[in-house]
Amino acid sequence: MLLPVVMAGGSGTRLWPLSRTLYPKQFLSLNTSLTMLQETLRRLEGIPHQPALVICNESHRFIVAEQLRKAGQQHSGIILEPDGRNTAPAVALAALQAQASGHDPIMLVLAADHEIQDENRFVNAVKEAASFAQSGKLVTFGIVPTSPETGYGYIQIGEKLGGEGYKVAAFVEKPxxxxxxxxxxDGRYLWNSGMFMFKASVFLAELKQFRPDILSACEKSLTNSTRDLDFIRIDGEQFHNCPEESIDYAVMEKTTEAVVVPLDAQWSDVGSWSALWDISQKDLNGNAIRGDVLTEDASDSYLYSQHRLIGVVGVKDLVVVETKDAVLVAHKDKVQQVKNIVSQLKNENRSEYLQHREIFRPWGSHDTIAEGERYQVKHVIVLPGQVTAKQIHYHRTEHWVVVTGTAKVHMEDKTYIVTENESTYIPVGVPHSIENPGKIPLEIIEVRSGVYLAEDDVVRVSSAGVGY
Structure with missing residues (x-):
């Protein structure tokens, strides 16, 4: 059966402020109740396949595992990249891992952040491509263009083959x-989707011919890998030495076995706010609205409220996006420049480019709801059965007030229960952790006080659980 390989890396800076470095767009719910990663896997339900192999950045590992768990989606493992080295090394790791079990599957390589609205046509294209892949071809999917896009690379189709496939005449840069x-x-050019299908052995043989340096680095990285629960941890030092290259440059532009299968399925890489507006459901005035939004004489705009009411009056062709810690207002024609705002945030060393105010952890989440010069108030949620790491703070004290649920507090060598409307105090320098032994989420208001309140005031005493 087919082995889907889902690439879930990338930072998605063009969808800031929803997308952040530590929580990029593939983990967001943008057009349905599922996240883009979950939608990518759900889309495969009409195709016989093995559980997918997922590749992601090490810093996103718990997000990926939790989203797969919540959606009840099985997988064949989660390969953790310590550094992003582009798609050729990522797929090489997946191919080597796929062969480790003694099999040689046909791999369907997908990005976790694409939108495909006509899923029947997608399924048919995948089935069409499978026959070419089985015969030793390297298949790419070319999107039938609907407009003269300058943000995509193109594939020029050549000789017609059997079925719906064509030889690849040329790969063309963004025009x-x-x-x-x-x-x-012209009609002979398709958008380059970045989706592929081929046998693991065929891809590795072509990579060995054209980029043996990439293959060698990936082999060494995987040889020294370790398995940790769902995660496959590769050798970071070896992988850091791997050249950074895309599949197109490393293999597809050089091989004589490239085949393209056209895909006309209302595809989008959701690469900007205007692209998201294009694929979103709209009201009679052309507005795509999510969240608590009121409009008056507004049209053709994308309006998103995550946290509070937005009132929009007398505007056209705008993007307005509100999160707990940032607001974006942009003209739809200028949304590609959002990445410049992200660059400014990085240059000023501000946290808004990196993460949201509400931060998710394997055990739950914490959200800063108030702060001043010597205090900080957080809303903390600990999921049932979870526990934070035991840790020490040297610059702050903490008061924990239980709002909902039951807390089992571990402090020094003592363990005690704190229930709703009760509180406990954590002095400076005392090892502590908190556990939720109950069946419902544990909600806590945490009040920090001291001269230094940053998250790096922590010394981990044990690795049982994951701290802030």
Whole structure:
């Protein structure tokens, strides 16, 4: 059966402020109740396949595991990349891991952050591509263009093969607008989707021929890998030495076995707020609205409220996105420049580019709801059966007030229960952790006080659980 390989890396800076470095767009729910990662796996339900192999950045490992668990989606493992080295090394790791069991599956390589609205056509294209992959071809999926896009690479189709496949005549870089218009009129050019299908052995053989340095580094990285629960931890030092290269440059542009299967399935890589507006459901005035939003004389806009009421009056073609710690207002024609705001945040060493105010952990989450010069108040949620790491703070004290549920507090060599409307005090320098022994989420208001309140005031005493 088919082995899906889902690449869940990437930072998604163009969808800031929803997408952050530590919580990028593939983990967001943008157009349905499921996240983009969950939708990618659900989309495979009409295709016989093995549980997917997922590749992600090590810093996203718990997000991936939790989203798969919540959706009840089985997987064949989660490969953790210590560094992002682009798609060729990522897929090489997946191919080597796939062969480790003694099999040679056909791999369907997908990005976790694509939107495909016509799923029947997607399934049919995958089935069409499988016959080419089985015969030793390297298949890419070319999106039938609907406009002269300058943000995509293109694939020029060549000789027609059996079924719906074509030889690849050429891969073309992102064009200028007049060239893109020519491609659209010509009819022989498709958008490069970044989705592929091939046998693991075929891809590795081509990689060995054209980029043996990448293959060697990946082999060494995986040889020294360790298995930790669902996670496959590769050798970080070896992988750091791996060249950074895309599949297109490393293999697809060089091989003589490339085949393209056209895909006309209302596809989008959701690469900007305007692209998200395009695929979203709209009201009679052309507004795509999510959250608590009121409009008056507003049209053709994307309006998203995560935390509070937004009132929008007398505007057209705007993007307005509100989160707990940031608000974006942009014209739809200028949304590609959002990444420049992210660059400014990085240069000023501000946390808003990196993570949201509410931070998710394997045991739950914490959200800063008030702060001042010498105090900080957090809303902490500990999931049933979970426990935070035992840790020490040297610059702050903490008061914990239980709002909902039951807390089992571990402090020094003592363990005691704190229930609803009760509180406990954590002095400076005392080892402590908190556990939820109950069946419902434990909600706590945590009040920190001291001269230094940053998250790095922590000394881990044990690794049982994961701290802030």
């Amino acid at each position: 200028e607008l007049d060239v893109a218009k020519h491609y659209l009129e």
